[in-house]
Amino acid sequence: MARRVSVQRRDGVALVTLEGAAAGPKDCGFDPALRRALDAALTEAFATPGLQAIVLRAGPGGWPCGLDPAEDYSPEQPTLAALCARLLQATVPVVAVLSGTISGGALALSQAAGLRLALATTRFHCPEAGLNLLPAAGGTVRLVRRAGGAALEGLLSGRVLDPAQAMTLGLCDAVASEGTIETAALTEALRVAALGPEAPFSPREGALSNPGAALDALAAARARHPARADLPAFARIAEVAEAALLLPLSAALDVEAVAYDDLSRSETAAALRHLTRARAATQTLAAAPAGAVAPVARVALWNPSVAQAGALLRRGLSVQIGTTAPEALAQLLTGIARAQEQAVAAGQLDPARRAADWARLDPVAAPEAFGPTDLVIAKPASIAERDRLRQALPAGAVLALSGTAPGPGELGIDRSQRLAAIWAATPERLADLPRLAAVLRAGGMRVIHARALGLRLEAAWLGAADRCVLAGAAPQAVDAALTRWGFAEGPFARAARLGAERSFPRLIAAGGEPGPVLATLAVLGGGTGEAAETALAALRAEAGIVPRPLSETEILARILAELALPGLTALETGEAFRPGDIDLMAGAELGFPAPHGGPMFQADRIGALALRKRLRALTSEGAPAPPALLDALIRDGQTLAGRFT
DSSP states (O other), X not given: OOOSEEEXXXXXXXXXXXXXXXXXXXXXXXXXXXXXXXXXXXXXXXXOTTOOEEEEEEOTTOBOOOSOHHHHTOSSSSOHHHHHHHHHTOSSOEEEEEOBEEOTHHHHHHHHSSEEEEETTOEEEOOGGGGTOOOTTTHHHHHHHHHOGGGHHHHHHOOEEOHHHHHHTTSOSEEEOTTTHHHHHHHHHHHHHHHOTTOOSSOXXXXXXXXHHHHHHHHHHHHHSOOOSSOTHHHHHHHHHXXXXXXXXXXXXXXXXXXXXXXXXXXXXXXXXXXXXHHHHTTSOTTOOSSOOOOOOEEEEESOOHHHHHHHHHTXXXXXXXXXXXXXXXXXXXXXXXXXXXXXXXXXXXXXXXXXXXXXXXXXXXXXXXXSOSEEEEOOSSHHHHHHHHHTOXXXXXXXXXXXXXXXXXXXXXXXXXXXXXXXXXXXXGGGHHHHHHHHHHTTOEEEEBSSHHHHHHHHHHHHHHHHHHHTOOHHHHHHHHHHHTOSSOHHHHHHHHOHHHHHHHHHHTTOOOOHHHHHHHHHTSSOSHHHHHHHHHHHHHTTOOOOOOOHHHHHHHXXXXXXXXXXXXXXXXXXXXXXXXXXXXXXXXXXXGGGOOHHHHHHHHOHHHHHHHHHHHHTTTOOOOOXXXXXXXXXXXXXXXXXX
């Protein structure tokens, strides 16, 4: 097995080379094994006879960059903070040659070096604030003490920065080309070594020479990125930055460590890290058959968006497009042409490539005009149009239907914003799912493998809200409890916005039906006023329910419990394969608040035993019975995350 960190010696310089991102474990950063290897390599480097300098670099693919920076900061020994301390205590100059993506552990280690040289292709990214974390192991404190309050921009914006932008924020010191960066690093390291140990590359704490200006820059950055109630990390990072400028180094590092520990223990950080892993998993289909996937070269789209058609053309596919209404086809073509012209004007698309893309676009007036193709992705406007698409399907093509149930030999698509759940109506089409997924991803979608999941989540959400009102809550109180918790809108507000003519068919398609409260409010035109109160009182009396006030906490607990049901059932039956997929769909379909993860994440936080107890209590009010999967989790002492990893 190749060493994850190697040491070479050259003219008194120890070249410490980290395993590159292209060779190491996928999406893995500074895990404990890599940290142990680096620790051993530093010991070996420091023992170099006549050591004059250390150059820290990475192999092909650049520095290790993990999907989850919290794993870089894990407490297993040696910690990242301890490795940074070893670099800082070196009695010789340390140069970091930066390549790939510098984030998490790479940021902390590079800030502990004396000089940072970056390739022009290097990118810098601080994703921690968006995960309700902060760059730890001294990464925040040392960056701010070197670059001042302006560094807060890089810590809070979440943007991926190029070297020119990174230099202004203190993330790197200079940029060099692939052919010269190694020589530049060696030359500069030896130059500083010749001047003696008291001759640093640049002041490690340059911002402290003018603390007033640094604090002014910090105040300006805080104004551009105000504190957020949903992400406490924004305020904590600003507090740590202020401590870095006002306190001694050791005290500032303590403030950083305490802030990181507090944030990392929060539900918000756990939820956002869970969703990050779930998004990464959408690059594979959990139930996809093994083996090579034949690529799709030709695709036909019925009622597509401008973005979808344009993205597939940019990927080099031959694309046929058609629409239900002739005028919509003209608008679609105009939209594609305008988007291409804008891309050419912005320098993002070569005119010759634009002409080639346009040449691969073939508009058709009717499904019968579709020529040979590998895949037809259609969103029919009616049952009759669906049947027409089936009859006109070109020989050898596979039909994938969105917005309507697929038939035998077809594929289904359940779209919600930028997320698509796909499934095969019959087992013989399972092999076509990866091909459909590849096309949808090329069109800018994230893809999961699940059957009609969005509709079933919405039905459970509306059904739970219905039962809350029957139990005694007011419709507006249910909506208020959920929106205050972070939902984009409440269930009754959504039902009113969609109207009965749109929301009721969705419920029926999910295998349910409108609850008595929704049906009554649809007739009355809303959930407020004396008529609504009288009608709700009559519904409760008819059902033999003595209404009682429900607190916001109880409303949330009831709805979260019922919202877990369709996900649990889908996992149990194999209609979904990963809890994270269900949580992504809940966010896309229902506006489930990301800082709370999703219904499956919340089910694990509640615990299988407590969840089963609550669901059993709700069955007396008409809720579905808890699935057997909960019994299995309780018996085996497992969580959903543990069972379906």
